[in-house]
Amino acid sequence: MNAAYQRLAARAARLAALGEAQSILHWDASTMMxxxxxxxxxxxxxxxxxxxxxxxxxxxxxxxxxxxxxxxEWASANLALMRRAHRRATALPTALVEATTRANAACEKVWRDAKAASDFALVRPFLEEVLRLQRETAQAYAAATGLSPYDALMEGYQPGVTAAEVEPVFTAYEAWLREALPRAEELQARRGAPIPLPGPFPVSAQRDLCRRLSLRVGLEAEHSRLDESLHPFCGGTPTDVRITTFYSDKDPAKALLGVLHETGHALYERGLPAAHARQPVGESAGMAAHESQSLIVEMQACRSDAFLAFLGRELHKAFGGDPAPYAAGNLAKLWRRVSRGFIRVDADEMTYPAHVILRFRLERAMIGGDLAVADLPGAWAEGLKSLLGITPPDDARGCLQDIHWHDGAFGYFPSYTLGAMAAAQLMKAARKAEAGLDAALEQGDLSPLLRFLRANVHAHGARLGFQDLMRAATGKPLDPADFTEHLTARYL
Amino acid sequence: MNAAYQRLAARAARLAALGEAQSILHWDASTMMxxxxxxxxxxxxxxxxxxxxxxxxxxxxxxxxxxxxxxxEWASANLALMRRAHRRATALPTALVEATTRANAACEKVWRDAKAASDFALVRPFLEEVLRLQRETAQAYAAATGLSPYDALMEGYQPGVTAAEVEPVFTAYEAWLREALPRAEELQARRGAPIPLPGPFPVSAQRDLCRRLSLRVGLEAEHSRLDESLHPFCGGTPTDVRITTFYSDKDPAKALLGVLHETGHALYERGLPAAHARQPVGESAGMAAHESQSLIVEMQACRSDAFLAFLGRELHKAFGGDPAPYAAGNLAKLWRRVSRGFIRVDADEMTYPAHVILRFRLERAMIGGDLAVADLPGAWAEGLKSLLGITPPDDARGCLQDIHWHDGAFGYFPSYTLGAMAAAQLMKAARKAEAGLDAALEQGDLSPLLRFLRANVHAHGARLGFQDLMRAATGKPLDPADFTEHLTARYL
Known part of the structure; x- marks a missing residue:
């Protein structure tokens, strides 16, 4: 490595330390300030x-x-990542960056009121300005990277995946869902309704249980915290991960499963290669990769029959009362319930991709200039009708529900479903590699899964792109068949 | 203001924001990390x-x-402060700064062991290196500022005060104490021992009481937090002040009085001129000024007979039991007890200055080259004997007790006693300006005092130097007679 590389690495380390400071300050703003x-x-x-x-x-x-x-390999990948980051950082004129910051902040603020009042007209001019600047931004990134405008935006969240790769995956899923969803609903109806958990669920007991389970599945107390914030997230730094959640004393599921989800993110951060800390190559492989790690823990491992048996025992220990509702079968009925809903964040794992597909198509059309903001509510209603057969009763439960676009985040949505698919594929590979994986899950032990993920995902940092990472870990690029296979086994 | 000034002000604002970020990260490291x-x-x-x-x-x-x-006036003062800060920042060669950082860290680490083992020989070579670099630093600052080497170090903590001003103040106090201390001890003995507070003192009740009292004396909930750390401090930023304390379930006094002390610091930060936020002129007037604000709240106001009556009622409400020990007279006996001790941080307000005078003389001699580190334990014992008539039984209770020198902080100690003296002088002026001050204290109401401090101390920021600030607020420069007058009234 020559002197120029050494200087770049030193600068990258300082930049990363600056980023870590920002991350802690963000966490503080959400939890303590x-x-x-x-x-x-x-x-x-x-x-x-x-x-x-x-x-x-x-x-x-x-x-x-x-x-x-x-x-x-590592230094070469590191240099390539530095070059990519530099291309992006220098692609945008300062005036555009400033205008975007202002427009996003203004729109996000109005969006809160618009959502509360379900009044799209209120936010429409602000969102039009946000979109105008996002299209300009996409053009500038495209010019600098050689990608299409929409792909250039996606690169900011999940580098190395293009819309051309995503579109057929999503189209295939749509077709599968059209046939599978009615069958899953029918089966579910035949199995009967779950018994609700009795309660009460004191917040302090929930807090203890969440922390204990987060540590049980692999997080280290010396390198993590669990706190409360309005919107749950995983922040901090790889050696000091900060998870947050939000407790409701009516239902422990949201906090519990939410904490296990964030723990998946946290375990990824903890497993990143320490030898490359504070270098681009030592970071995660992107948002889809990150989401795959939260979902493999929450959806694949912790909502499995095996783990639900363990979880039921823990919940009953924490909250007492009649043990029947805490049986694994009942928890499965409660927490693996398929339902055609309007709200993405409340969706089950089968219909969730439909929400993402809708947004992916709409945002791609908006960035491409094929859909005007004024036509968004109509296109939303039409798209949801076609995907799930339902129509949102108002815009609050339609195109106003998510913060993303109103805060200038276009190109992010696909990551959720790419992550869900990657999680299923990685779980299948992990089961093959680790024979005792499910038996361990029944004891609340994720260590076989974690061993697989550490070696095959976490340890690679950002050295491999998303598709190469999938290839290295599972022998093939992203294959949605493993996801539908998982859903078939669980719901059909 | 010309363009050069505008650029400097913009840069100062960014530097200050950076400093605020560091302050929150320091707080986090002590409380949450x-x-x-x-x-x-x-x-x-x-x-x-x-x-x-x-x-x-x-x-x-x-x-x-x-x-x-x-x-x-404000911009001129601001520019002068920028020039001073720049002179200091550019006075030291990078190699010296780096060597100092390393030597201080190494010494501080060894000091912890040396103090635990009361083994001065262990830390001696490290302290010698720290001192050597501090002397070099003092020379470099002196060359850049025109001050004497020791004054140049003091300027880093309390600008605008020189050793030549401090020395006669301290000498006069020493003489006064020699005569006053035995009389105070005699009087105290005659009054009999206090009744100990009965307890128990559950930490959660202490926490609530401390927070409530901190708000009661003037801090705003929207702009502050109270948390726990091993060593109490006041950090954060003017609109987001972070106070910490440490609870013992055996004695509520330490946390309670400590929180009131830190609240004094916090109120100063809260009262700094918002119009000059993130500019040098909008900061505090130095460490002695800061200490005067913590001590005027803790020592002058909250340990006054008037406030102790209120405090006793609050304590009894919080902890219950026999009301007799919570009478103001008994609290005064407990919390205003004069005693010749070895430990500075445990000292009462009458003997505390003796501990500071000792350190001031020793560190001035060390920086001046008149006292070698090897001779420090002997000089310490001799000095304490002369000031308080006692001899430390070991170095742990002697020259190893404080972290300051072992962490490279020379020139800081005088600030404690200058602050105590300034507090007495400001209290006297406040009583003159606010007729209802003591009647309010009896109701736990510090607002008359706070009104005076806000207008006459806080609002000036760093526009006035320490002595000019005292002149503006009290009509005269620092006058130790007000302090001895206060002690005479309280203890004699």
């Missing part, structure tokens, strides 16, 4: 973001990137 | 400190400082 600190926190985060951008786009970085030489 | 995050936090803080130093010492800053023109 008194309300009155909000304006100052905005200044702090803006200063850090500004410094980071200046470091990334300083003239000597371009010179070093041109002159850098890397040896070996 | 899981242990495993320590190494990464070090990287994050080092990156922020490095960026801040680079911003401060960039070549165009010197050009702008030379060209800047400011109009009006």
């Amino acid at each position: 008194p309300r009155g600190g909000g304006a100052a926190r905005g200044e702090q985060l803006a200063a850090l973001a500004g410094l980071g951008h200046e470091m990334m786009t300083a003239p000597d970085v371009a010179e070093d990137l041109a002159a850098a030489e890397a040896e070996g | 899981p242990r495993g995050g320590g190494a990464a936090r070090g990287e994050q803080l080092a990156a922020l400190a490095g960026l801040g130093h680079e911003m401060m010492t960039a070549p165009d800053v010197a050009e702008d400082l030379a060209a800047a023109e400011a109009e009006g």
